Amino acid sequence: MFCSNCGVGLVVLRNRYRPIKSLGAGGFGKTYLAEDIDKLNQKCVIKQFAPQVQGTRELQKATELFEQEARRLEQLGEHPQIPTLLAYFKQDNRLYLVQQFIDGQNLLDELKQQGIFNEQKIKELLLDLLDILKTVHHHKVIHRDIKPVNIIRRSDGKLVLIDFGISKQLTATVMTQVGTTIGSYGYAPLEQMQGGKAYPASDLYSVSATCFHLLSGIHPWQLWQRQGYGWVSNWRQHLQQPISHAFGQILDKLLQEEYQQRYQSIEQVLQDLNPPSPLPPTQLVIATPSSRPSPLPPTQPIVTTPSSPPLSVTVPSQAQISTPPVKLKASLQKFFSPNTKRKKGLLAVVAITVGGLVLTKFVSYVRYGLFPTNPIPVIASKDSDVFLTKTLEGHSSLIRSVAISPDGKTLASGSDDKTIKLWNLKTGKQIRTLTGHSHWVFSVAISPDGKTLASGSIDDTIKLWNLETGEQIRTLTGHSGDVNSVAISPDGKTLVSGSINGTIELWNLETGEQIRTLDGHSSNVYSVAISPDGKTLVSGSVDKTIKLWNLKTGKEIRTLKGHSSTVFSVAISPDGKTLVSGSGDNTIKVWNLETGEQIRTLEGHSSSVDSVAISPDGKTLVSGSRNGTIKVWNLETGEQIRNLTEHSRGVNSLAISPDGKTLVSSDGNTIKIW
Known part of the structure; x- marks a missing residue:
């Protein structure tokens, strides 16, 4: 009943939270590892307010900071x-x-355990951490x-930002008492140390000081003691291994002593961290009216190359095109005005449209020739058959999962805002919002008959x-932890769900009856998929393995091993022969589903692969x-076909329509339709 270290009585708080271990003490309180009795002894953390301060003013300030942490956790x-935040109370x-x-x-x-970080590991850390900070700053919180001790790498490899005890609203950037310092020596920027002021750029300084510590193994405070903020101008000399010039420039700008000279927003940093890839050059010739008959047939190429093999943009046969080539000429004449069309070295972005339909878009470099009497040779990238058509907005928080109905008409999305939204896939209009869950919705799936979500x-x-009416049919209870993934068998009779505690539950979809529990994974099951014949269940886990199960028995x-990190996503080809898995090790692995043999590893992503999907014809793989x-990717050969970079945040989920013509992807609280 009493702590052997400090003698504090270990009562069960609120008849629910039972402290089991001391985790330490700070300036404002003591922290305990505890169990939530109401949730089958699920672990939680209790912070007890026990300020080590003297005087009424100091106590009042400490109380405000403790309460502030609770408010921030509730908000963020x-x-x-x-x-x-699970609870905040007085007892x-x-x-x-x-x-x-x-x-x-x-x-x-x-x-301390693994040694200094390399540049690639720091970049991955930055992308993950900045994504969290974007939400924090969006809520106008600094x-x-x-610092490193306030960033935890969770068991699934993702970073978690903790300790919001001294965070502050952006609208009040100055402390009550001028001259108050707040933050940690070495990591806190000049404006915080001198006047207690804080801006979004202040957090960015601390992020960069953290990166320096992890790159060099040297605590910034050690340098600050000797040089003050002078160390930020010569930090490179303390590195044990070199970094690229471009990345060094990013850290330079983050570490500027004056906050006005730093990046002012997360988006500015991300833009420099992920510059657009250069376009691969290939010779193209834009045809002029004199070289084409009129009118233009729907399937005739309007852009050709002078050499073999030809590269062309073909008007889709389903499009109703009656625009003659003269429209193309007029568009280009307008773009290349009389004052510029004769100049060599003109850089331009050319979008060729016919009947309002964009056929191709590329960066061109006009080298010679007079338009329209001669064709215009250009340097351009290959045209893409993947186009971003619309972005859907409506969710107020992170979208975890998307699914498309079998008829291709309805899109469903599950979000951290505790809702599921249904959309008209063709128009992008929101149909309805489903509410009922009391926490984040991690996964959604639609039955083969399109009736049940x-x-x-x-x-x-x-x-x-009920997908058509939005009515809630029933709630299935039986999991003792988060439900991360759901899938429905091809015959529509069985529902499968994977949980954070490593178990998989099988349910009768019609009655809601629990059929059986599958044990085998040692940790969180992130993804489940069922083969087209309904015989095999596949599951991917934090334990780095993929397990194949007989769905009936x-x-x-068997267990497939090969990934060196969490398996976040699995997908099975329509013919049931190929399994694809995406992992936190930045790779995609392709497997023979029948034998379990690894066919190949696809590399190219510079960060965790959180989602994979296979086209209905089985030829194309998409990874987020x-x-x-x-x-x-070309699934058969493993060749990368193209790279889509319209998303500004991590791609959490992907879905391809049954006709194979539409790709849906989610990032943050938006959905993109391709």
């Missing part, structure tokens, strides 16, 4: 990489804060104490909905990464 905790004249337990180690401990949430439940067939890129 819906982000999956910020701890969730026996003491204040308590209960928050989500993060299973992992902080980056300072990781540095963290003000970013299943949603899995971290409220430990699965809900079944529940027996494990945490750094916001989508890659399109």
Whole structure:
């Protein structure tokens, strides 16, 4: 009943939270690892307010900061990489804060165990951390104490930002008392140390000081003691291994002593971290009216190359095109005005449109020739058959999963805002919002007959909905932890769900009856998929393995090993012969589903591959990464076809329509239609 170290009585708080271990003490309180009795002893963290301060003013300030942390967690905790506030209350004249337990180690401990970080690892850290900070700053909050010990690498490899005890609203950038310093020495920028001021750029300084510490192994405070802020101008000399000039320039700008000279927003940093890729050159010739008959047939190429093999843009046969070539001439004449069309070295972006339809878009370099009497040779990239058509907005928080109905008419999306939204896929209009879950919706799936929608949430439940009416049919309870993934068998009879506790549950979709539990994974099951013949279940896990199961008997067939990190996503080809898996090790692996043999590894992503999808014809693989890129691959050969970079945040989910013509992807709280 009493702590052997400090003698504090270990009562069960609120008859629910039971402290089991001391995690340490700070300036304002003591922290305990605890169990939530109401949630089958699920681990959580209790912070007890016990300020080590003297005087009424100091005590009042400490109380404000403790309460502020609770408010910030309540405000920001819906982000999956910020701890969730579970409770805040007063008992026996003491204040308590209960928050989500993060299973992992902080980056300072990781540095001590694994040694200094290389440039690639720091870039991945930056992309992950900046994504969290974007949400923090979006809520007009400044963290003000970013450092390695306040960043935890969770067991799934993702970073979690903790300790919002000294965070501050952006609208009040100056402390009550001028001259108050707040933050940690070495990591806090000049404006925080001298006047207590804080801006978004202040957090960015702390992020960069953290990167320096992890790159060099030297605490910035050690340098600050000797040089003050002078160390930021010669930080490179302390590195044990060189970094690229471009990345060094980014850190230089982040570490500027004066906040006005730093990046002013997360978006500015991300733009320099992910510059657009240069376009591969190839010779093209834009045809002039004199070289084409009129009118232009629907399938006749309007752009050709003078050499073999020909590269052409063909008008889609389904489009109603009656525009003669003269329209193309007029468009180009307008673009290349009389004052510029004769100049050599003119850079331009050319979009060729016929009947309002954009056929191709490329960066061109006019080299010679007079238009329209001669063709215009240009340097251009190959045309793409993937186009971004619209972006859907409506969710107020991170979108975790998307699914398309079998008739290709309806899109469903599940979000951290606890809702599911249904959209008209063709028009992009929102049909309705489904509410009922009490926490984030991690996964959605639609039955083969298009009548039932299943949603899995971290409220430990699965809900079944009538897709046409939006009516909730029933709630399935049985999981003792977050439901990360759901899938429905091809015959529409069986629902499969994967959970954070490593178990997989099988359900009768019609009755909601629980059929059996599959045990075998040692950790979080992130993704499940069922083969087209309905015989094989595939599951991917944080334990770095993929397991194949007999869906009818529940027996494990085999375990596939090869990934060096979490398996976030699995997909099976329409012919049932090929399995694809995406992982936190930045790779995609292609497997023979029948034999379990690894066919090939696809490399190209520079960050975790969180989602994969296969086209209905089985020829194309699409993969989404945490750094916001989508890659399109030839599934048979493993060749990368193209790279899509329209997303500004990590791509959490992908879905391809049944006709193979539409790709849906989600990042942050938006959905993109391709």
